[in-house]
Amino acid sequence: MGDVDGFDEFYRGSRQRLLGCVYLLTGNLAEAQDAVQEAYVRAWQRWSTICTYDDPEAWTRLVASRIAISRWRSLRSRARAYLRHGAVESTPGPGIETVEVVRALRQLPEEQRTAMALYYLLGMSVADVARETNAPVGTIKARLARGRIALAPLLALDAEEVADV
Structure with a gap:
């Protein structure tokens, strides 16, 4: 399963399960889709190695979960900064x-x-x-x-x- 057809087969067979799992973690379909897409991109880039794993789906699921958690932490940090520093003053419109x-x-x-x-x-x-x-x-x-x-x-x-x- 080391070629393009192998990756396509892997993707078709695992995409719904992976999306469902990450959706349960995030509670946001758009965020889940973004994280899963990024995980598949990374899997494709390393497919020659990942296809040799016992469970490539587990690797991709772990990567997607970490991406989702990283984005959540980033959003949380921005929210804290917003609360700490307040809203940015709006820029006046052009004269x-x-x-x-x-x-x-x-x-x-x-x-x-x-x-x-x-x-x-x-x-x-x-x-x-x-x-x-x-x-x-x-x-x-x-x-x-x-x-x-x-x-x-x-x-x-x-x-x-x-x-x-």
Whole structure:
């Protein structure tokens, strides 16, 4: 039973029993399915060894149970941390200015939009933007200039202010 057909036969013959067992441990079908799936993945990866065991299903059941318990412990730890530290403060939504800028940026060609985002929003240098986008430095400078000019009417900015930037 050391080949693909052997694993398929093993899987078909044991999947329902294994899922039922892990479901009884977790009380949650989705968690049980995830744990069993991960156990079968691990069994498949080691199938040449596991198929020689007296009871490959026992090995897979043990692995699935340990995965389920590990996930339960992780959830329990997160719940304790939540109780200890409280809820994370919610992040406020974007301001109207941010929404307007995003709307305006969406109207630019992709190359200009990318250059503008990398340069102005991420603070990358022109040389870094050029390296990131595989474009010459001069091309990036032109994209930035054209992007600023295109954004001015979209954001109702003074064209002279934009040219000075």
